[in-house]
Amino acid sequence: MATTATLAPAPRRPVLDRLHRDRRAQLALPVLLMLVLAAAARPLVGDRMRATDTNHLLAAPGARHLLGTDELGRDVLARIVSGSLVTVEVATITVGAALVAGTVLGLLAGYRGGWLDAVIMRVSDGLLAFPLLVLALTVVAALGPGLRNALIAIAVVTTPRFARVVRGEVLSLRTREWVSAARIVGVPQSAIMRRHLLPHLAGTLLVFAALQVSTAIMAEAALSFLGLSVQPPQPSWGAMVAAGTDHLSASWSLSVFPGLAILLTVAAFNLLADALRDALDAHRPQLTPPR
Structure with a gap:
Protein backbone atom coordinates (compact mmCIF):
# COMPACT_ATOMS: atom_id res chain seq x y z
CA MET A 1 0.00 0.00 0.00
CA ALA A 2 1.47 3.35 -1.02
CA THR A 3 2.25 5.88 1.67
CA THR A 4 2.93 9.58 1.43
CA ALA A 5 5.45 11.76 3.15
CA THR A 6 4.19 13.47 6.29
CA LEU A 7 5.22 16.54 8.16
CA ALA A 8 7.17 15.91 11.32
CA PRO A 9 8.97 18.23 13.69
CA ALA A 10 12.65 18.68 13.06
CA PRO A 11 14.95 16.71 15.36
CA ARG A 12 16.47 18.74 18.18
CA ARG A 13 20.13 18.79 17.29
CA PRO A 14 22.59 20.97 19.20
CA VAL A 15 22.95 24.47 17.81
CA LEU A 16 26.71 24.10 17.39
CA ASP A 17 26.22 20.92 15.38
CA ARG A 18 23.81 22.70 13.05
CA LEU A 19 26.20 25.61 12.63
CA HIS A 20 29.03 23.20 11.90
CA ARG A 21 27.02 21.73 9.03
CA ASP A 22 25.78 25.07 7.66
CA ARG A 23 27.78 26.34 4.68
CA ARG A 24 26.94 29.93 5.49
CA ALA A 25 28.54 29.56 8.91
CA GLN A 26 31.48 27.78 7.33
CA LEU A 27 32.05 30.84 5.16
CA ALA A 28 31.36 33.45 7.84
CA LEU A 29 33.27 32.09 10.83
CA PRO A 30 36.75 32.09 9.22
CA ASP A 47 55.23 50.54 14.54
CA ARG A 48 54.75 49.36 10.96
CA MET A 49 51.44 51.21 10.75
CA ARG A 50 53.09 54.52 11.66
CA ALA A 51 56.31 53.99 9.69
CA THR A 52 56.62 55.94 6.45
CA ASP A 53 58.50 54.76 3.38
CA THR A 54 59.22 57.97 1.49
CA ASN A 55 60.80 56.00 -1.34
CA HIS A 56 57.55 54.18 -2.05
CA LEU A 57 54.71 56.71 -1.93
CA LEU A 58 51.41 55.40 -3.32
CA ALA A 59 53.17 52.15 -4.19
CA ALA A 60 51.20 49.36 -5.83
CA PRO A 61 50.81 46.01 -4.06
CA GLY A 62 54.06 44.07 -4.15
CA ALA A 63 56.53 41.99 -2.20
CA GLY A 68 50.70 48.89 -1.29
CA THR A 69 51.28 52.17 0.54
CA ASP A 70 49.32 55.38 1.02
CA GLU A 71 50.24 58.96 0.16
CA LEU A 72 52.62 59.13 3.15
CA GLY A 73 54.28 55.82 2.42
CA ARG A 74 52.50 53.93 5.22
CA ASP A 75 51.77 50.25 4.74
CA VAL A 76 48.11 49.70 3.79
CA LEU A 77 47.97 46.15 5.16
CA ALA A 78 49.25 47.26 8.57
CA ARG A 79 46.69 50.06 8.67
CA ILE A 80 43.86 47.68 7.74
CA VAL A 81 44.93 45.30 10.51
CA SER A 82 45.07 48.22 12.95
CA GLY A 83 41.69 49.51 11.82
CA SER A 84 40.08 46.13 12.52
CA LEU A 85 40.14 46.99 16.23
CA VAL A 86 37.70 49.83 15.56
CA THR A 87 35.38 47.37 13.82
CA VAL A 88 35.53 44.98 16.79
CA GLU A 89 34.78 47.84 19.18
CA VAL A 90 31.77 48.81 17.11
CA ALA A 91 30.53 45.21 17.03
CA THR A 92 30.91 44.68 20.77
CA ILE A 93 30.41 48.03 22.48
CA THR A 94 27.65 49.64 20.43
CA VAL A 95 25.57 46.54 19.75
CA GLY A 96 26.19 45.22 23.27
CA ALA A 97 24.99 48.45 24.86
CA ALA A 98 21.98 48.66 22.53
CA LEU A 99 21.16 45.01 23.23
CA VAL A 100 21.10 45.51 27.00
CA ALA A 101 19.22 48.81 26.95
CA GLY A 102 16.77 47.73 24.26
CA THR A 103 16.04 44.43 26.00
CA VAL A 104 15.27 46.14 29.30
CA LEU A 105 13.04 48.74 27.66
CA GLY A 106 11.29 46.14 25.51
CA LEU A 107 10.62 43.87 28.47
CA LEU A 108 9.16 46.70 30.51
CA ALA A 109 7.05 47.99 27.65
CA GLY A 110 5.75 44.59 26.58
CA TYR A 111 5.04 43.10 29.99
CA ARG A 112 3.98 46.12 32.05
CA GLY A 113 2.02 47.85 29.29
CA GLY A 114 -0.02 50.94 30.08
CA TRP A 115 1.53 54.39 30.16
CA LEU A 116 5.06 52.97 30.39
CA ASP A 117 4.58 51.06 27.14
CA ALA A 118 3.13 54.16 25.48
CA VAL A 119 6.03 56.40 26.53
CA ILE A 120 8.78 53.93 25.55
CA MET A 121 7.21 53.11 22.19
CA ARG A 122 6.44 56.71 21.27
CA VAL A 123 10.05 57.70 21.94
CA SER A 124 11.23 54.67 19.97
CA ASP A 125 8.92 55.50 17.08
CA GLY A 126 10.25 59.04 17.05
CA LEU A 127 13.84 57.81 16.82
CA LEU A 128 13.00 55.18 14.23
CA ALA A 129 11.30 57.79 12.06
CA PHE A 130 14.73 59.08 11.06
CA PRO A 131 17.18 57.08 8.93
CA LEU A 132 19.89 55.55 11.10
CA LEU A 133 22.76 57.45 9.53
CA VAL A 134 20.95 60.80 9.65
CA LEU A 135 20.19 60.38 13.34
CA ALA A 136 23.76 59.22 14.04
CA LEU A 137 25.09 62.30 12.23
CA THR A 138 22.86 64.49 14.40
CA VAL A 139 24.10 62.91 17.63
CA VAL A 140 27.74 63.13 16.57
CA ALA A 141 27.27 66.74 15.49
CA ALA A 142 25.90 67.52 18.96
CA LEU A 143 28.63 65.65 20.84
CA GLY A 144 31.54 66.38 18.52
CA PRO A 145 33.65 64.14 16.26
CA GLY A 146 35.55 61.20 17.71
CA LEU A 147 35.32 57.44 18.08
CA ARG A 148 33.74 57.53 21.54
CA ASN A 149 30.97 59.88 20.43
CA ALA A 150 30.43 57.82 17.27
CA LEU A 151 30.00 54.69 19.39
CA ILE A 152 27.51 56.51 21.62
CA ALA A 153 25.57 57.75 18.60
CA ILE A 154 25.32 54.32 17.00
CA ALA A 155 24.28 52.72 20.31
CA PRO A 160 14.97 51.39 19.70
CA ARG A 161 15.35 48.58 17.17
CA PHE A 162 16.02 46.07 19.94
CA ALA A 163 13.23 47.54 22.07
CA VAL A 170 6.98 39.70 24.97
CA LEU A 171 3.45 40.60 23.86
CA SER A 172 3.08 37.10 22.41
CA LEU A 173 4.72 35.36 25.38
CA ARG A 174 3.02 37.08 28.30
CA THR A 175 -0.31 35.39 27.55
CA ARG A 176 1.14 31.87 27.65
CA GLU A 177 -0.11 29.46 30.32
CA ALA A 182 3.74 32.06 37.56
CA ARG A 183 1.73 35.23 38.02
CA ILE A 184 -1.07 33.40 39.85
CA VAL A 185 1.28 31.77 42.36
CA GLY A 186 2.75 35.17 43.21
CA VAL A 187 6.07 35.21 41.35
CA PRO A 188 7.31 38.84 41.24
CA GLN A 189 7.13 40.60 37.88
CA SER A 190 10.89 41.10 37.78
CA ALA A 191 11.42 37.37 38.28
CA ILE A 192 8.88 36.51 35.57
CA MET A 193 10.65 38.76 33.09
CA ARG A 194 14.10 37.51 34.06
CA ARG A 195 13.45 33.78 34.48
CA HIS A 196 10.47 33.06 32.26
CA LEU A 197 10.50 35.57 29.42
CA LEU A 198 14.15 36.45 28.85
CA PRO A 199 15.35 32.88 28.13
CA HIS A 200 12.78 32.59 25.35
CA LEU A 201 14.11 35.80 23.77
CA ALA A 202 17.73 34.65 23.62
CA GLY A 203 17.55 33.09 20.15
CA THR A 204 15.74 36.03 18.57
CA LEU A 205 18.11 38.52 20.19
CA LEU A 206 21.18 36.61 19.07
CA VAL A 207 20.08 36.60 15.44
CA PHE A 208 18.95 40.22 15.52
CA ALA A 209 22.21 41.31 17.18
CA ALA A 210 24.24 39.67 14.41
CA LEU A 211 22.22 41.63 11.84
CA GLN A 212 22.61 44.88 13.76
CA VAL A 213 26.38 44.42 13.96
CA SER A 214 26.62 44.69 10.18
CA THR A 215 24.44 47.82 10.25
CA ALA A 216 26.57 49.36 13.00
CA ILE A 217 29.79 48.63 11.10
CA MET A 218 28.47 50.35 7.99
CA ALA A 219 27.27 53.31 10.07
CA GLU A 220 30.70 53.74 11.68
CA ALA A 221 32.40 53.41 8.30
CA ALA A 222 30.14 56.14 6.93
CA LEU A 223 30.90 58.41 9.89
CA SER A 224 34.63 57.76 9.47
CA PHE A 225 34.32 58.48 5.75
CA LEU A 226 32.87 61.89 6.65
CA GLY A 227 35.58 62.51 9.25
CA LEU A 228 33.21 62.32 12.24
CA SER A 229 34.46 59.13 13.89
CA VAL A 230 38.07 58.01 14.22
CA GLN A 231 40.48 60.91 13.95
CA PRO A 232 43.96 60.78 12.36
CA PRO A 233 46.48 59.31 12.79
CA GLN A 234 44.41 56.37 14.11
CA PRO A 235 43.25 54.35 11.10
CA SER A 236 39.77 53.09 10.38
CA TRP A 237 38.44 51.41 7.28
CA GLY A 238 35.95 54.14 6.43
CA ALA A 239 38.57 56.88 6.78
CA MET A 240 40.99 54.88 4.62
CA VAL A 241 38.38 54.61 1.87
CA ALA A 242 37.82 58.36 2.07
CA ALA A 243 41.55 59.11 1.91
CA GLY A 244 41.96 56.80 -1.05
CA THR A 245 39.35 58.59 -3.14
CA ASP A 246 41.77 61.50 -3.57
CA HIS A 247 44.38 59.22 -5.15
CA LEU A 248 42.35 56.73 -7.18
CA SER A 249 44.12 57.61 -10.40
CA ALA A 250 47.54 57.01 -8.82
CA SER A 251 46.76 54.05 -6.54
CA TRP A 252 43.53 52.08 -6.72
CA SER A 253 44.46 49.90 -3.73
CA LEU A 254 44.00 52.68 -1.15
CA SER A 255 40.22 52.51 -1.32
CA VAL A 256 39.64 49.03 -2.71
CA PHE A 257 41.24 46.98 0.06
CA PRO A 258 39.64 48.80 3.04
CA GLY A 259 36.32 48.72 1.19
CA LEU A 260 36.76 45.00 0.61
CA ALA A 261 37.43 44.51 4.33
CA ILE A 262 34.14 46.27 5.14
CA LEU A 263 32.28 44.21 2.53
CA LEU A 264 33.61 40.87 3.76
CA THR A 265 32.94 41.67 7.40
CA VAL A 266 29.38 42.84 6.80
CA ALA A 267 28.66 39.84 4.57
CA ALA A 268 30.09 37.48 7.19
CA PHE A 269 27.81 38.82 9.93
CA ASN A 270 24.78 38.61 7.64
CA LEU A 271 25.61 35.01 6.72
CA LEU A 272 26.14 34.17 10.39
CA ALA A 273 22.78 35.69 11.28
CA ASP A 274 21.03 33.55 8.65
CA ALA A 275 22.84 30.43 9.86
CA LEU A 276 21.97 31.19 13.50
CA ARG A 277 18.32 31.72 12.60
CA ASP A 278 18.06 28.28 11.03
CA ALA A 279 20.17 26.60 13.73
CA LEU A 280 17.98 27.99 16.51
CA ASP A 281 14.73 27.15 14.75
CA ALA A 282 14.09 23.84 16.46
CA HIS A 283 10.42 23.76 15.44
CA ARG A 284 10.88 24.08 11.71
CA PRO A 285 8.83 21.31 10.05
CA GLN A 286 10.44 18.94 7.61
CA LEU A 287 9.28 16.09 5.40
CA THR A 288 9.93 12.59 6.65
CA PRO A 289 10.84 10.11 3.94
CA PRO A 290 8.03 7.81 2.80
CA ARG A 291 8.08 4.21 4.02
Whole structure:
Protein backbone atom coordinates (compact mmCIF):
# COMPACT_ATOMS: atom_id res chain seq x y z
CA MET A 1 0.00 0.00 0.00
CA ALA A 2 1.47 3.35 -1.02
CA THR A 3 2.25 5.88 1.67
CA THR A 4 2.93 9.58 1.43
CA ALA A 5 5.45 11.76 3.15
CA THR A 6 4.19 13.47 6.29
CA LEU A 7 5.22 16.54 8.16
CA ALA A 8 7.17 15.91 11.32
CA PRO A 9 8.97 18.23 13.69
CA ALA A 10 12.65 18.68 13.06
CA PRO A 11 14.95 16.71 15.36
CA ARG A 12 16.47 18.74 18.18
CA ARG A 13 20.13 18.79 17.29
CA PRO A 14 22.59 20.97 19.20
CA VAL A 15 22.95 24.47 17.81
CA LEU A 16 26.71 24.10 17.39
CA ASP A 17 26.22 20.92 15.38
CA ARG A 18 23.81 22.70 13.05
CA LEU A 19 26.20 25.61 12.63
CA HIS A 20 29.03 23.20 11.90
CA ARG A 21 27.02 21.73 9.03
CA ASP A 22 25.78 25.07 7.66
CA ARG A 23 27.78 26.34 4.68
CA ARG A 24 26.94 29.93 5.49
CA ALA A 25 28.54 29.56 8.91
CA GLN A 26 31.48 27.78 7.33
CA LEU A 27 32.05 30.84 5.16
CA ALA A 28 31.36 33.45 7.84
CA LEU A 29 33.27 32.09 10.83
CA PRO A 30 36.75 32.09 9.22
CA VAL A 31 36.27 35.72 8.17
CA LEU A 32 35.18 36.72 11.68
CA LEU A 33 38.05 34.74 13.19
CA MET A 34 40.46 36.66 10.98
CA LEU A 35 38.85 39.90 12.16
CA VAL A 36 39.37 39.00 15.82
CA LEU A 37 42.95 37.88 15.20
CA ALA A 38 43.69 41.09 13.29
CA ALA A 39 42.32 43.19 16.15
CA ALA A 40 44.41 41.21 18.64
CA ALA A 41 47.50 41.71 16.45
CA ARG A 42 47.20 45.50 16.44
CA PRO A 43 50.02 46.00 19.01
CA LEU A 44 52.30 43.95 16.78
CA VAL A 45 51.78 46.19 13.74
CA GLY A 46 51.73 49.52 15.56
CA ASP A 47 55.23 50.54 14.54
CA ARG A 48 54.75 49.36 10.96
CA MET A 49 51.44 51.21 10.75
CA ARG A 50 53.09 54.52 11.66
CA ALA A 51 56.31 53.99 9.69
CA THR A 52 56.62 55.94 6.45
CA ASP A 53 58.50 54.76 3.38
CA THR A 54 59.22 57.97 1.49
CA ASN A 55 60.80 56.00 -1.34
CA HIS A 56 57.55 54.18 -2.05
CA LEU A 57 54.71 56.71 -1.93
CA LEU A 58 51.41 55.40 -3.32
CA ALA A 59 53.17 52.15 -4.19
CA ALA A 60 51.20 49.36 -5.83
CA PRO A 61 50.81 46.01 -4.06
CA GLY A 62 54.06 44.07 -4.15
CA ALA A 63 56.53 41.99 -2.20
CA ARG A 64 57.71 44.90 -0.03
CA HIS A 65 54.19 46.12 0.75
CA LEU A 66 51.63 43.41 0.12
CA LEU A 67 48.70 45.83 -0.28
CA GLY A 68 50.70 48.89 -1.29
CA THR A 69 51.28 52.17 0.54
CA ASP A 70 49.32 55.38 1.02
CA GLU A 71 50.24 58.96 0.16
CA LEU A 72 52.62 59.13 3.15
CA GLY A 73 54.28 55.82 2.42
CA ARG A 74 52.50 53.93 5.22
CA ASP A 75 51.77 50.25 4.74
CA VAL A 76 48.11 49.70 3.79
CA LEU A 77 47.97 46.15 5.16
CA ALA A 78 49.25 47.26 8.57
CA ARG A 79 46.69 50.06 8.67
CA ILE A 80 43.86 47.68 7.74
CA VAL A 81 44.93 45.30 10.51
CA SER A 82 45.07 48.22 12.95
CA GLY A 83 41.69 49.51 11.82
CA SER A 84 40.08 46.13 12.52
CA LEU A 85 40.14 46.99 16.23
CA VAL A 86 37.70 49.83 15.56
CA THR A 87 35.38 47.37 13.82
CA VAL A 88 35.53 44.98 16.79
CA GLU A 89 34.78 47.84 19.18
CA VAL A 90 31.77 48.81 17.11
CA ALA A 91 30.53 45.21 17.03
CA THR A 92 30.91 44.68 20.77
CA ILE A 93 30.41 48.03 22.48
CA THR A 94 27.65 49.64 20.43
CA VAL A 95 25.57 46.54 19.75
CA GLY A 96 26.19 45.22 23.27
CA ALA A 97 24.99 48.45 24.86
CA ALA A 98 21.98 48.66 22.53
CA LEU A 99 21.16 45.01 23.23
CA VAL A 100 21.10 45.51 27.00
CA ALA A 101 19.22 48.81 26.95
CA GLY A 102 16.77 47.73 24.26
CA THR A 103 16.04 44.43 26.00
CA VAL A 104 15.27 46.14 29.30
CA LEU A 105 13.04 48.74 27.66
CA GLY A 106 11.29 46.14 25.51
CA LEU A 107 10.62 43.87 28.47
CA LEU A 108 9.16 46.70 30.51
CA ALA A 109 7.05 47.99 27.65
CA GLY A 110 5.75 44.59 26.58
CA TYR A 111 5.04 43.10 29.99
CA ARG A 112 3.98 46.12 32.05
CA GLY A 113 2.02 47.85 29.29
CA GLY A 114 -0.02 50.94 30.08
CA TRP A 115 1.53 54.39 30.16
CA LEU A 116 5.06 52.97 30.39
CA ASP A 117 4.58 51.06 27.14
CA ALA A 118 3.13 54.16 25.48
CA VAL A 119 6.03 56.40 26.53
CA ILE A 120 8.78 53.93 25.55
CA MET A 121 7.21 53.11 22.19
CA ARG A 122 6.44 56.71 21.27
CA VAL A 123 10.05 57.70 21.94
CA SER A 124 11.23 54.67 19.97
CA ASP A 125 8.92 55.50 17.08
CA GLY A 126 10.25 59.04 17.05
CA LEU A 127 13.84 57.81 16.82
CA LEU A 128 13.00 55.18 14.23
CA ALA A 129 11.30 57.79 12.06
CA PHE A 130 14.73 59.08 11.06
CA PRO A 131 17.18 57.08 8.93
CA LEU A 132 19.89 55.55 11.10
CA LEU A 133 22.76 57.45 9.53
CA VAL A 134 20.95 60.80 9.65
CA LEU A 135 20.19 60.38 13.34
CA ALA A 136 23.76 59.22 14.04
CA LEU A 137 25.09 62.30 12.23
CA THR A 138 22.86 64.49 14.40
CA VAL A 139 24.10 62.91 17.63
CA VAL A 140 27.74 63.13 16.57
CA ALA A 141 27.27 66.74 15.49
CA ALA A 142 25.90 67.52 18.96
CA LEU A 143 28.63 65.65 20.84
CA GLY A 144 31.54 66.38 18.52
CA PRO A 145 33.65 64.14 16.26
CA GLY A 146 35.55 61.20 17.71
CA LEU A 147 35.32 57.44 18.08
CA ARG A 148 33.74 57.53 21.54
CA ASN A 149 30.97 59.88 20.43
CA ALA A 150 30.43 57.82 17.27
CA LEU A 151 30.00 54.69 19.39
CA ILE A 152 27.51 56.51 21.62
CA ALA A 153 25.57 57.75 18.60
CA ILE A 154 25.32 54.32 17.00
CA ALA A 155 24.28 52.72 20.31
CA VAL A 156 21.58 55.35 20.83
CA VAL A 157 20.05 54.94 17.39
CA THR A 158 20.23 51.12 17.56
CA THR A 159 18.55 50.74 20.96
CA PRO A 160 14.97 51.39 19.70
CA ARG A 161 15.35 48.58 17.17
CA PHE A 162 16.02 46.07 19.94
CA ALA A 163 13.23 47.54 22.07
CA ARG A 164 10.67 47.05 19.29
CA VAL A 165 11.73 43.45 18.63
CA VAL A 166 11.70 42.51 22.34
CA ARG A 167 8.35 44.16 22.96
CA GLY A 168 6.75 42.26 20.08
CA GLU A 169 8.06 38.95 21.40
CA VAL A 170 6.98 39.70 24.97
CA LEU A 171 3.45 40.60 23.86
CA SER A 172 3.08 37.10 22.41
CA LEU A 173 4.72 35.36 25.38
CA ARG A 174 3.02 37.08 28.30
CA THR A 175 -0.31 35.39 27.55
CA ARG A 176 1.14 31.87 27.65
CA GLU A 177 -0.11 29.46 30.32
CA TRP A 178 3.22 29.16 32.12
CA VAL A 179 3.47 32.93 32.50
CA SER A 180 -0.09 33.13 33.81
CA ALA A 181 0.64 30.30 36.23
CA ALA A 182 3.74 32.06 37.56
CA ARG A 183 1.73 35.23 38.02
CA ILE A 184 -1.07 33.40 39.85
CA VAL A 185 1.28 31.77 42.36
CA GLY A 186 2.75 35.17 43.21
CA VAL A 187 6.07 35.21 41.35
CA PRO A 188 7.31 38.84 41.24
CA GLN A 189 7.13 40.60 37.88
CA SER A 190 10.89 41.10 37.78
CA ALA A 191 11.42 37.37 38.28
CA ILE A 192 8.88 36.51 35.57
CA MET A 193 10.65 38.76 33.09
CA ARG A 194 14.10 37.51 34.06
CA ARG A 195 13.45 33.78 34.48
CA HIS A 196 10.47 33.06 32.26
CA LEU A 197 10.50 35.57 29.42
CA LEU A 198 14.15 36.45 28.85
CA PRO A 199 15.35 32.88 28.13
CA HIS A 200 12.78 32.59 25.35
CA LEU A 201 14.11 35.80 23.77
CA ALA A 202 17.73 34.65 23.62
CA GLY A 203 17.55 33.09 20.15
CA THR A 204 15.74 36.03 18.57
CA LEU A 205 18.11 38.52 20.19
CA LEU A 206 21.18 36.61 19.07
CA VAL A 207 20.08 36.60 15.44
CA PHE A 208 18.95 40.22 15.52
CA ALA A 209 22.21 41.31 17.18
CA ALA A 210 24.24 39.67 14.41
CA LEU A 211 22.22 41.63 11.84
CA GLN A 212 22.61 44.88 13.76
CA VAL A 213 26.38 44.42 13.96
CA SER A 214 26.62 44.69 10.18
CA THR A 215 24.44 47.82 10.25
CA ALA A 216 26.57 49.36 13.00
CA ILE A 217 29.79 48.63 11.10
CA MET A 218 28.47 50.35 7.99
CA ALA A 219 27.27 53.31 10.07
CA GLU A 220 30.70 53.74 11.68
CA ALA A 221 32.40 53.41 8.30
CA ALA A 222 30.14 56.14 6.93
CA LEU A 223 30.90 58.41 9.89
CA SER A 224 34.63 57.76 9.47
CA PHE A 225 34.32 58.48 5.75
CA LEU A 226 32.87 61.89 6.65
CA GLY A 227 35.58 62.51 9.25
CA LEU A 228 33.21 62.32 12.24
CA SER A 229 34.46 59.13 13.89
CA VAL A 230 38.07 58.01 14.22
CA GLN A 231 40.48 60.91 13.95
CA PRO A 232 43.96 60.78 12.36
CA PRO A 233 46.48 59.31 12.79
CA GLN A 234 44.41 56.37 14.11
CA PRO A 235 43.25 54.35 11.10
CA SER A 236 39.77 53.09 10.38
CA TRP A 237 38.44 51.41 7.28
CA GLY A 238 35.95 54.14 6.43
CA ALA A 239 38.57 56.88 6.78
CA MET A 240 40.99 54.88 4.62
CA VAL A 241 38.38 54.61 1.87
CA ALA A 242 37.82 58.36 2.07
CA ALA A 243 41.55 59.11 1.91
CA GLY A 244 41.96 56.80 -1.05
CA THR A 245 39.35 58.59 -3.14
CA ASP A 246 41.77 61.50 -3.57
CA HIS A 247 44.38 59.22 -5.15
CA LEU A 248 42.35 56.73 -7.18
CA SER A 249 44.12 57.61 -10.40
CA ALA A 250 47.54 57.01 -8.82
CA SER A 251 46.76 54.05 -6.54
CA TRP A 252 43.53 52.08 -6.72
CA SER A 253 44.46 49.90 -3.73
CA LEU A 254 44.00 52.68 -1.15
CA SER A 255 40.22 52.51 -1.32
CA VAL A 256 39.64 49.03 -2.71
CA PHE A 257 41.24 46.98 0.06
CA PRO A 258 39.64 48.80 3.04
CA GLY A 259 36.32 48.72 1.19
CA LEU A 260 36.76 45.00 0.61
CA ALA A 261 37.43 44.51 4.33
CA ILE A 262 34.14 46.27 5.14
CA LEU A 263 32.28 44.21 2.53
CA LEU A 264 33.61 40.87 3.76
CA THR A 265 32.94 41.67 7.40
CA VAL A 266 29.38 42.84 6.80
CA ALA A 267 28.66 39.84 4.57
CA ALA A 268 30.09 37.48 7.19
CA PHE A 269 27.81 38.82 9.93
CA ASN A 270 24.78 38.61 7.64
CA LEU A 271 25.61 35.01 6.72
CA LEU A 272 26.14 34.17 10.39
CA ALA A 273 22.78 35.69 11.28
CA ASP A 274 21.03 33.55 8.65
CA ALA A 275 22.84 30.43 9.86
CA LEU A 276 21.97 31.19 13.50
CA ARG A 277 18.32 31.72 12.60
CA ASP A 278 18.06 28.28 11.03
CA ALA A 279 20.17 26.60 13.73
CA LEU A 280 17.98 27.99 16.51
CA ASP A 281 14.73 27.15 14.75
CA ALA A 282 14.09 23.84 16.46
CA HIS A 283 10.42 23.76 15.44
CA ARG A 284 10.88 24.08 11.71
CA PRO A 285 8.83 21.31 10.05
CA GLN A 286 10.44 18.94 7.61
CA LEU A 287 9.28 16.09 5.40
CA THR A 288 9.93 12.59 6.65
CA PRO A 289 10.84 10.11 3.94
CA PRO A 290 8.03 7.81 2.80
CA ARG A 291 8.08 4.21 4.02
